[in-house]
Amino acid sequence: MTSRSLASFLTENLEALKANGLYNTIQSLEGPNGPVITIDGRELVNLSSNNYLGLANDDRLKQAAIRATEQYGAGSGAVRTINGTLQLHVELEEKLAKFKGTEAVLSYQSGFNCNMAAISAVMGPQDAILSDELNHASIIDGCRLSRAKVIRYSHSDMEDLRNKAKEARASGQYEKIMVITDGVFSMDGDIAKLPEIVDIAEQFDLITYVDDAHGSGVLGGGAGTVKHFGLSHKIDFQIGTLSKAVGVVGGYVAGSRELIDWLKVRSRPFLFSTALPPGAVAACIAAIDILHSSQELQSKLWDNARYLQEGLKKLGFSVGATETPITPCMIGDEAATQTFSQRLYEEGVYAKAIVFPTVPKGTGRVRNMPTAIHTRDMLDQALDAYERIGRELGLIH
Numbered sequence: 001m002t003s004r005s006l007a008s009f010l011t012e013n014l015e016a017l018k019a020n021g022l023y024n025t026i027q028s029l030e031g032p033n034g035p036v037i038t039i040d041g042r043e044l045v046n047l048s049s050n051n052y053l054g055l056a057n058d059d060r061l062k063q064a065a066i067r068a069t070e071q072y073g074a075g076s077g078a079v080r081t082i083n084g085t086l087q088l089h090v091e092l093e094e095k096l097a098k099f100k101g102t103e104a105v106l107s108y109q110s111g112f113n114c115n116m117a118a119i120s121a122v123m124g125p126q127d128a129i130l131s132d133e134l135n136h137a138s139i140i141d142g143c144r145l146s147r148a149k150v151i152r153y154s155h156s157d158m159e160d161l162r163n164k165a166k167e168a169r170a171s172g173q174y175e176k177i178m179v180i181t182d183g184v185f186s187m188d189g190d191i192a193k194l195p196e197i198v199d200i201a202e203q204f205d206l207i208t209y210v211d212d213a214h215g216s217g218v219l220g221g222g223a224g225t226v227k228h229f230g231l232s233h234k235i236d237f238q239i240g241t242l243s244k245a246v247g248v249v250g251g252y253v254a255g256s257r258e259l260i261d262w263l264k265v266r267s268r269p270f271l272f273s274t275a276l277p278p279g280a281v282a283a284c285i286a287a288i289d290i291l292h293s294s295q296e297l298q299s300k301l302w303d304n305a306r307y308l309q310e311g312l313k314k315l316g317f318s319v320g321a322t323e324t325p326i327t328p329c330m331i332g333d334e335a336a337t338q339t340f341s342q343r344l345y346e347e348g349v350y351a352k353a354i355v356f357p358t359v360p361k362g363t364g365r366v367r368n369m370p371t372a373i374h375t376r377d378m379l380d381q382a383l384d385a386y387e388r389i390g391r392e393l394g395l396i397h
């Protein structure tokens with residue numbers, strides 16, 4: 001390394017993380033990210049993916065990706081605004097708009113990129129953003145990028161949001177004010193209180209922005225949290241990801257025709273980063289067709305989620321405030337949570353420990369993500385492990 005200051009920065013900080021047990025070693029899978037995964041030659045029941053509907057490994061998506069790759073190539077060759085827009089991108093966007101019930105949709109390379117793109121395309125230093133304190137990292141970064149004043153409100157606390165909206169409006173300091181929230185919160189699985197948020201937004205003329213990464217494909221017949229509440233015409237920005245329930249990669253913004261027209265000329269990841277590759281786009285189209293034509297996968301997902309949540313509760317565990325398939329098994333103490341997850345791993349179950357600083361101190365949990373393609377046997381195997389380890393650690397009796 002040429003820079004001594006960089007070398008000492010890296011060494012010091014890496015050592016500090018390792019000493020505090022905060023350094024995450026990344027394991028790699030020896031096959032697909034399915035309901036059972038293989039790591040170091042061992043098979044584990046996988047309760048840590050976002051592959052809610054099993055579409056990441058679905059044959060219809062794989063075939064669509066192969067066909068499009070053969071027809072269009074491996075890459076799209078340019079950014080969307082030069083000549084990287086293939087007919088496939090337009091087809092995907094039209095299908096998504098129909099599915100979401102909005103006038104138009106614009107796709108991006110990831111859900112993360114959507115938040116980098118969309119917030120700063122409309123918000124600036126003269127504006128304010130009311131942001132739920134538990135919003136996803138990409139929302140936080142997207143807000144920072146916009147240079148708007150960020151006002152955090154307590155998680156899903158509608159009185160706090162109302163007061164802060166009122167205060168921001170009354171100050172006369174801001175041109176535009178936005179309220180921004182996750183549709184489904186990924187660490188607890190609770191759903192944003194969108195009807196009340198819309199109510200407050202109407203009262204104080206707020207722009208509404210819902211990032212529905214964990215709601216898409218899961219709620220509202222698959223169309224997401226906004227549809228679940230019947231609010232498709234009342235939310236200005238709906239962000240979706242193509243990387244979770246849709247099973248591939250990418251993200252999109254759904255909204256009015258004018259909003260999408262603006263994003264096409266003013267959102268930087270759209271203008272300056274190469275378009276999604278043809279294989280990924282074709283696989284997404286196949287996934288949306290599946291979601292649109294049948295509820296089968298969604299109902300299997302919810303059946304499995306209920307089965308796992310009921311099973312954990314029967315054993316004496318708490319699954320917290322979840323209202324969705326996201327299933328936290330609340331442990332509390334950070335070290336006990338890590339030990340629990342490690343013991344699950346040894347017993348053939350892959351479920352990640354989530355602890356401070358990702359969640360508040362004392363609320364450590366093992367997070368379980370059941371999917372549509374887990375079998376009852378797999379879930380029973382996981383529940384058996386939970387029972388054994390819970391007893392062993394004195395957490396249940």
Ligand SMILES: *Cc1c(COP(=O)(O)O)cnc(C)c1O
Nearest residue numbers: 110111112136211213241243250
């Ligand atoms: C996962 C997630 C993202 C990122 O989506 P990617 O497509 O994986 O980049 C953005 N926002 C929220 C709320 C998420 O949960």
